Amino acid sequence: MMKWLKKCYLALVLIFLYVPIIVLIVQSFNAGKSRAKWEGFSLRWYIELFQDERTLQALFVTLSIAVLAMIVSTVLGTLAAIGIHAMKKRPQALMMTLTNLPNTMPDIVTGISLMLLFIFTKVERGYVTMLLAHITFDTPYVILSVLPKLKQMNRHTYEAALDLGATPMYALFHVIIPQCKQGIITGAMLAFTLSLDDFTISYFTTSPLVQNLSTLIYSSARKGIDPSLNALSALMFVALLVLLLIVNRRTAEDK
Amino acid sequence: MTPEQLSERIALARTKDHLIDLIGITKEFDGTPVLRGIDLYIRKKEFVTLLGPSGCGKTTTLRIIGGFETATEGALLFEGQDIAALPPYKRRVNTVFQKYALFPHLNVYDNIAFGLKLKKLPKKVIDEKVEQMLELVNLKGYARRHVEALSGGQQQRVAIARSLVNEPEVLLLDEPLGALDLKLRKEMQLELKNMQQRLGITFIYVTHDQEEALTMSDTIVVMKDGTIQQIGDPKSIYDEPANAFVADFIGESNILRGTMVQDELVRFAGANFPCVDFGFGENAPVDVVIRPEDIMLVGEDVGQIVGTIKSVLFKGVHYEMMIDAGEYTFKVHSTTMQPQGSKVGLNIVPFNIHIMKPMEEVASNEI
Known part of the structure; x- marks a missing residue:
């Protein structure tokens, strides 16, 4: 009986989580415009989606920002992690608090504060400010995924490399980074995923002229939902699902 | 030490045929002194062991020679050149780290070839050298193995x-056998010693294991609290310990407080014993060190002192007996057993009584 109840509970949770998404995906293949009636299978909305200039533009913004933010935050985060790891206990604890703080902060606070910063410094909001914002919220996640790898490392391996004739730079690239490669890749993918699905912070740090997918969907939704957005959301869901599965699998393997 | 004194001593060291000179080396970590003036020289092809309990500064001394720490004061010379400012990758020494510090992302071949690749040697030469090394350390056929799949x-x-593949002038070893079990450790001790003699490389070896030090070294440097207690070859360190600490640390000892009655006569445990030491003055307080195997058990009536056997332990080769005699309890090693509670006589020949100036904190032998 208990067992049965447990299973029911799990099923309910999953249903409430995933039914809306399934409905969305099914609807994206609906031939008609109505959301209430199934008018047959069609790829119409997908075709329309890829013919819409604005959507394609937004897709480009989303992907290019995700890639750039991933690259920059991975480099910054990895170097920061190595620096933090080398610190003495007290400054290290301080730096870790500073690293964790943005992660616990609501997105809306981060978004508004970045917006205020850009207004205050008179930087015109647009592509660059959105990119900077994404780098900002991605970097702590990279630090947090690289740091455990550094902690697992035998700290004498760096000294061993110097001992064998390596310059500090050579040791960094041939001994330290290869040993935390797993953490760096996981961090990069996490950064990419986070950047891809961010709405709140993007919304506050860009101008109406530069839209990524999430801000575009938000602004179109107010005018009434174009069914091609169902297709777009379905695609984003699948892409993120694949990425998350890869990230999860990597972290599971690490353990 | 004033700068003048230091440069004077550097000049003096340069006239000698030393490979490495440590002159007045001190080291502080955040204001805590770890080394309090280390003076040591190492000759070519010597096997030197830094021996001492943990926290005595032996590893720090090694790390200063390796270039991983900088001395707070003092000079470090390599063939007469001051190398204090030289980074580790420019020193002609290599280190074998505690827990090995192998590169886990590389296989056996790439680990060994690491230093050679940095020297940009041609691939063929690297292959040859790695192969030779694998043969030397008995790991032929292991080149492609993953290092983490290997045993300790x-x-x-x-x-x-x-380390050896780089043909260093000096090999520094930081407790390299610490993680191995006893049997393997004994085998590796012999192998290392063998290798050192065959290759003619200077070894500086750090350990807290006195037996290891006695087995392998040409010279032992006994350290305690950041100072050197004694430097000498294994036999002289064992037979003529400079003070009670060394005597206690190297092998087992009975350390007693005594009085030098006159030259060649010492009083302890309520009796006068003839000895071979002199020059301490009359009625001077001294430390007396006697090795447990140097006390002979004889009949009650012919002993220099008489004691009661308090306990008997079988130790394999010998019996270890604790014997109450006068105000002391002596530790005695003997191949013949005396029953617990029986009275025995204790005799010590003059040659086996070691007299030394008293230390402030004498390790008393009350057990």
Whole structure:
């Protein structure tokens, strides 16, 4: 009986989580415009989606920002992690608090504060400010995924490399980074995923002229939902699902 | 030490045929002194062991020679040149680290070839040298293995090969056998000593294991609290310990407080014993050190002192007996057993009584 109840509970949770998404995906293949009636299978909305200039533009913004933010935050985060790891206990604890703080902060606070910063410094909001914002919220996640790898490392391996004739730079690239490669890749993918699905912070740090997918969907939704957005959301869901599965699998393997 | 004194001593050291000179080396970590003036020289092809309890500064001394720490004061000379400012990758020494510090992302071959690749040697030469090294450390056929799949003893050999392949002038070893079990450790001790003699490389070896030090070294440097207590070859360190600490640390000892009655006569445990030491003055307080195997058990009536056997332990080769005699309890090693509670006589020949100036904190032998 208990067992049965447990299973029911799990099923309910999953249903409430995933039914809306399934409905969305099914609807994206609906031939008609109505959301209430199934008018047959069609790829119409997908075709329309890829013919819409604005959507394609937004897709480009989303992907290019995700890639750039991933690259920059991975480099910054990895170097920061190595620096933090080398610190003495007290400054290290301080730096870790500073690293964790943005992660616990609501997105809306981060978004508004970045917006205020850009207004205050008179930087015109647009592509660059959105990119900077994404780098900002991605970097702590990279630090947090690289740091455990550094902690697992035998700290004498760096000294061993110097001992064998390596310059500090050579040791960094041939001994330290290869040993935390797993953490760096996981961090990069996490950064990419986070950047891809961010709405709140993007919304506050860009101008109406530069839209990524999430801000575009938000602004179109107010005018009434174009069914091609169902297709777009379905695609984003699948892409993120694949990425998350890869990230999860990597972290599971690490353990 | 004033700068003038230091440069004077550097000039003096340069006239000698030393490979490495440590002159007045001190080291502080955040204001805590770890080394309090180390003076030591090392000759070519010597096997030197830094021996002492943990926290005595032996590893710090090694790390200063390796270039991983900088001395707070003092000079470090290599063939007469001051190398204090030289980074580790420019020193002609290589280190075998505690717990080996192999590169886990590389296989055995790439671990050993690491230093050679940095020297940009042609691939063929690297292959040859790695092959030779694998043979030397008995790991032929292991080149493609992953280092983490190897046993502790094998990892140890890879670490040694990785250092030796660079043909260093000096090999620094930081408790390299600490993680191995007893049997393997004994085998590796002999192998290391063998290798050192065959290759003619200077070894500086750090350990807290006195038996290891006695087995392998040409010279032992006994350290305590950041100072050197005694430097000498294994036999003289064992037979003529400079003070009660060394006597206690190297092998087992009975350390007693005594009085030098006159030259060649010492009083302890309520009796006068003839000895061979002199020059301490009359009625001077001294420390007396006697090795447990140097006390002979004889009949009650012919002993210099008489004691009661308090306990008997079988130790394999010998029996260890604790014997109450006068105000002291003596530890005695003997191949013949005396029953517990029986009275025995204790005799010590003059040659086996070691007299030394008293230390402030004498390790008393009350057990």
